[in-house]
Amino acid sequence: MAIEVGAKLEGKVTGITHFGAFVDLSGGVTGLVHISEIADNYVKDVKDHLKIDDVVKVKVINVDKDGKIGLSIKQAIDRPEGHQPSAPPRERFGGSGGGAGGGDRFPRGGGDRGGRPFKSGAGKPSFGKPSFEDKMSRFLKDSEERISSLKKNTESKRGGRGAKRV
Template identity: 40%
Template sequence: MTVSVGTKVTGKVTGIKDFGAFVDIGNGQSGLVHISQISNDYVKDIHDKLSVGDIVTAVVVGDNHGKIALSIKQAQEPSASHHNKSQNHYHKPAPKKAPSEGFDDLLADFMKESQDRLSSLKKNTEGKRGGRGGRRG
């Protein structure tokens, strides 16, 4: 079986290192799933997600002179948490505005929200740095 980038393969985990897992995909071929390609979630310890002997499905993401790079997370269906990954937990989503609002109104609302966020951030930063009235020598 010849594998090409984008091919979905199933294989058996044959070895685990700190940086990833080696997977036997048949026909004497094996590939490496880098630790960053195991899950959409952060993986601190690869042993929490995989064990030798596990059967996994992965997508071929690279083939450099027989060194096959695999991705388990690309073979999985996109999850809801993956779609929300870019949302920062410090910001609340902006409420829906009536479509009749003009550009000036939208800009004014944005500037107010931006100033509120900035002042909140400054308050939190000052608290972490010791704030005002620190030790003087």
């Protein structure tokens, strides 16, 4: 029996790894269900959803030249026409989204990467996107500030700058 892309088959889970599960189809042919194709929601551990010897319905999503078969459990589920799975919104960097705007666009404090609001440099009016030069000068300024702050902190911990050692 030839395995064709789009075919829905039943198979038996024969192996579980951290990246997915191997499913034995008919005639000793084995395919892989990647962890991202197991369920509509986020799958942290495959073992929370599947066990060895489980019989699952899978859809063949690709067949490589070298014989590797890609399978999907979530695509094998028959859904009503036009129905999209409702996935919960993802949070960036885990946690509560942190900072001023909660789960805002910026993960730490409602500004650019340093938690400070972005300011366009060189006194130019900002009409939407800042220019590359503005971004670069801002980056260099922030980088220099962070490095000097880091140096101050590490020198004081090491006993540098005239601190007395015991």
